[in-house]
Amino acid sequence: MGRWEPNARGRLEQAALELYSDRGFEQTTVAEIAKRAGLTERTFFRHFADKREVLFAGGGALQELFVGTVADLPDSVVPIDAVAAALEAVAAGFEGRHAYARERQAVIAANAELRERELIKLASWSAALTDTLRRRGVGDPAASLIAEAGIAVFKVAFERWVEEPDPRDLVQLIRESLDELKAATAGKCGSA
Amino acid sequence: MGRWEPNARGRLEQAALELYSDRGFEQTTVAEIAKRAGLTERTFFRHFADKREVLFAGGGALQELFVGTVADLPDSVVPIDAVAAALEAVAAGFEGRHAYARERQAVIAANAELRERELIKLASWSAALTDTLRRRGVGDPAASLIAEAGIAVFKVAFERWVEEPDPRDLVQLIRESLDELKAATAGKCGSA
DNA sequence: ACGGTCGATGACAGTGACTGACATCGCCAA
DNA sequence: TTGGCGATGTCAGTCACTGTCATCGACCGT
Incomplete structure (x- = not known):
């Protein structure tokens, strides 16, 4: 469960879509997305320029x-x-x-x-x-x-x-x- | 110089355009715009929904x-x-x-x-x-x-x-x- | 003149997006 | 083994934006 689980980027994309879909975009924090993907907020921003980009990459x-x-x-x-x-x-x-x-x-x-x-x-x-x-x-x-x-x-x-x-x-x-x-x-x- | 100077909204629009033009959009803070217009940051957000909208209102x-x-x-x-x-x-x-x-x-x-x-x-x-x-x-x-x-x-x-x-x-x-x-x-x- | 109402503003604390700096971890090659 | 290196974690900081309450200044009726 630690570091190096494969496909961090893909996990973030999927977690984001699920959360945006369930609670709405504004009601979702980047920290929540990262947590669901087993990562940290900082890592999210290393993969995507901002909170929106995860849907468009x-x-x-x-x-x-x-x-x-x-x-x-x-x-x-x-x-x-x-x-x-x-x-x-x-x-x-x-x-x-x-x-x-x-x-x-x-x-x-x-x-x-x-x-x-x-x-x-x-x-x-x-x-x-x-x-x-x-x-x-x-x-x-x-x-x-x-x-x-x-x-x-x-x-x-x-x-x-x-x-x-x-x-x-x-x-x-x-x-x-x-x-x-x-x-x-x-x-x-x-x-x- | 206190409150009630007329046309607060217009002053904010002009101050914003000047600052965005001089330093660039990102390098300008809303607090700076408000100060140049003789107002506070909070008042800026009462006139415009966000930092960008001041150019489009x-x-x-x-x-x-x-x-x-x-x-x-x-x-x-x-x-x-x-x-x-x-x-x-x-x-x-x-x-x-x-x-x-x-x-x-x-x-x-x-x-x-x-x-x-x-x-x-x-x-x-x-x-x-x-x-x-x-x-x-x-x-x-x-x-x-x-x-x-x-x-x-x-x-x-x-x-x-x-x-x-x-x-x-x-x-x-x-x-x-x-x-x-x-x-x-x-x-x-x-x-x- | 007086007090009351009301809209515009100020003051302040708080949340969350985003960034920079540095430490740490795991893989791979020499 | 060891050193390099890329991916990640940690932490502090800035700034956009919001909620709440206090204050100001104009207008209104008395």
Whole structure:
């Protein structure tokens, strides 16, 4: 029970999600999380920059998948389609994790500070995507706008996916959302 | 010099911007802000929910202008055009405040926590806009997507406006950005 | 003028997030 | 065995933020 139990980081992540889910984010102290993981508060802060980050540290791999997908596509693919492909690749990464995503998202939705952190993570995706698009020769500000729009599509689709207890196909939700955005910016659909 | 100097709130806002601008956000304590404004730390927290909010409290009026503009437009106006009109109305509100906006934005850009707060404010605009669009009969998820895309247009245009020391016309920057987004997403309704 | 009410402020103690400095523990290589 | 080294523990300290109560200053009715 002493030091050197394996996977300290993972234990902290799991303990945090459980406590945030049970008592709420604000009602949970870092000391409690650490204790449940068999560690000390100081060690928590060696693994995670702050109390919120423990819920978001896993997102780094997704961002790499996301950007990598766009970068690997042939230049002949138009930007909006490249973004669509990347979104679908990320969506596929959530396969079979609906229950986990749902619990985590419920915790985040219940607290403003956690929503803030989530938004800045998505903004970081958007910035990385903007960069990748520029490298493909997309101009400014088109690159930023396509990236922001793409992230918006993901956000909306993901929200819908998580809302329902009965998991639909996230990839398809993303396709639908993108089509709706295309229609709306063309000024053709959705008006009263 | 005692109590009852007028405009305590405004003095706190100005003192905070000056100190954040000079020393940086993290290097400034709330006690210092309060002292410069001739008040105490406790009074600061009676006016602003936290150390960041002092930079964002003025945004409420803008959100009302923004949503109000959309709500007042005749239903015959297509959603994307209604959003464009609202963005331009807000842009007009920044007339002659370029120097202030520039200083404030520099402070925000220099600190991750402040960027987080800015993102959640924009997300709040987006949510309010989504609501207003729904009331105009726009369906889901089109309402969310148009709102998110509109905010993205504003974000990109505003960034460009603030970047340059020599102020261009924000309204025109917004028009250009919206056109770029339309071009990038151009396609038929329901296309793959 | 007087006393009373009320909102804004001050004073103070307390909690908890986060940090820096240093000691300690367990693994691995020389 | 021993020394290095990374991960952890311990402890003190700062600062954001909160609850509570006292105090001040303006306005109001008498």
